[in-house]
Amino acid sequence: DAGVTQSPTHLIKTRGQQVTLRCSPKSGHDTVSWYQQALGQGPQFIFQYYEEEERQRGNFPDRFSGHQFPNYSSELNVNALLLGDSALYLCASSLWTWDGGTDTQYFGPGTRLTVL
Amino acid sequence: GENVEQHPSTLSVQEGDSAVIKCTYSDSASNYFPWYKQELGKGPQLIIDIRSNVGEKKDQRIAVTLNKTAKHFSLHITETQPEDSAVYFCAAGPLGDYKLSFGAGTTVTVRA
Numbered sequence: 001d002a003g004v005t006q007s008p009t010h011l012i013k014t015r016g017q018q019v020t021l022r023c024s025p026k027s028g029h030d031t032v033s034w035y036q037q038a039l040g041q042g043p044q045f046i047f048q049y050y051e052e053e054e055r056q057r058g059n060f061p062d063r064f065s066g067h068q069f070p071n072y073s074s075e076l077n078v079n080a081l082l083l084g085d086s087a088l089y090l091c092a093s094s095l096w097t098w099d100g101g102t103d104t105q106y107f108g109p110g111t112r113l114t115v116l
Numbered sequence: 117g118e119n120v121e122q123h124p125s126t127l128s129v130q131e132g133d134s135a136v137i138k139c140t141y142s143d144s145a146s147n148y149f150p151w152y153k154q155e156l157g158k159g160p161q162l163i164i165d166i167r168s169n170v171g172e173k174k175d176q177r178i179a180v181t182l183n184k185t186a187k188h189f190s191l192h193i194t195e196t197q198p199e200d201s202a203v204y205f206c207a208a209g210p211l212g213d214y215k216l217s218f219g220a221g222t223t224v225t226v227r228a
Contacts, residue, residue: 004159033215042122042205042218043160056215090159104150105216107159 002027004093004108012114013081021076021111025093031055032074033105034066037088049074050096078113086115118143120208122219130227135193137222139206142187148209149182149189150216153202160205164191196226 005024013019025032031050035043045058049068068074072093078085092105119142129135141149147168152160166173166180166189173180177196182189193200203223207216 006159040221042120042207042220043216045215045217048215058215104162104165106162107152109159 004091004106006089006091006108006111008111009109010112010114012116014116015081015083017081017115018077018079019081019113021078021089021091021113022073023076023091023093023108024073025091026106029093029095029106030072031094031096031103032068032072033092033094034074034076035090035092035107036060037090037110039087043090046076081115083115086113088112118146118208118210118217120206120217120219122206122222124222125220126223126225128225128227129196131196131198133196135191135196135200135224135226137191137204137206137224138188139190139208139219140186140188141208141217143208143210144184144187145210146208148216149180150207150209151178151180151191152205152207152218154205154221155202163204193224196224198226198228200224201226 007022033048034046037043047057052068063079065077088110090110091108094103094105097103122139150165153163154160177194179192203221205221206219209216
């Protein structure tokens with residue numbers, strides 16, 4: 001049973017460029033959340049996708065956008081990259097619950113983005 | 117929004133001793149409290165979680181306690197081993213809100 005996978009592993013970009021990161025959720029999961037983890041800090045929630053729609057969003061600018069495909073995989077896009085966008089980008093998958101509870105989230109290995 | 121504070125930031129223990137990490141949260145609506153272990157160059161790995169209807173949960177050498185009145189929860193690792201060395205994160209998730217708010221992390225070093 002494959003866990004959460006992310007690609008690429010590492011990425012180097014220059015300021016002003018655009019980047020796309022990819023995530024495949026754990027088998028059986030239908031919800032994908034994206035987090036940004038700066039060096040030495042805990043992950044910070046960017047947004048979450050379910051049924052191909054953004055359901056929740058953290059405190060991140062519109063330069064950060066995403067997409068979810070019918071097979072539940074997801075992409076994170078960041079436009080007009082800034083030096084401060086350098087971080088580990090983590091994808092977490094879970095199973096949507098309708099009772100208002102928070103289901104267990106499983107993380108992928110992350111994509112290390114360096115902006116020069 | 118939810119604010120999670122985690123202490124200590126670093127913890128060094130002798131192999132075989134116990135390690136305790138404490139977290140506090142601010143949003144009384146939070147009902148889900150997972151703990152993650154992150155090794156260098158890897159993503160966070162879920163090690164144990166607890167929901168607000170339970171005060172304590174144990175899985176082999178790992179246990180978590182929750183005090184909803186005081187808004188704090190703790191991770192206890194007994195009989196520590198060198199492979200327990202890693203960064204540990206606590207998190208909290210409010211009811212009906214799927215985003216997790218993480219603490220800043222605790223770097224645990226187990227001395228052989």
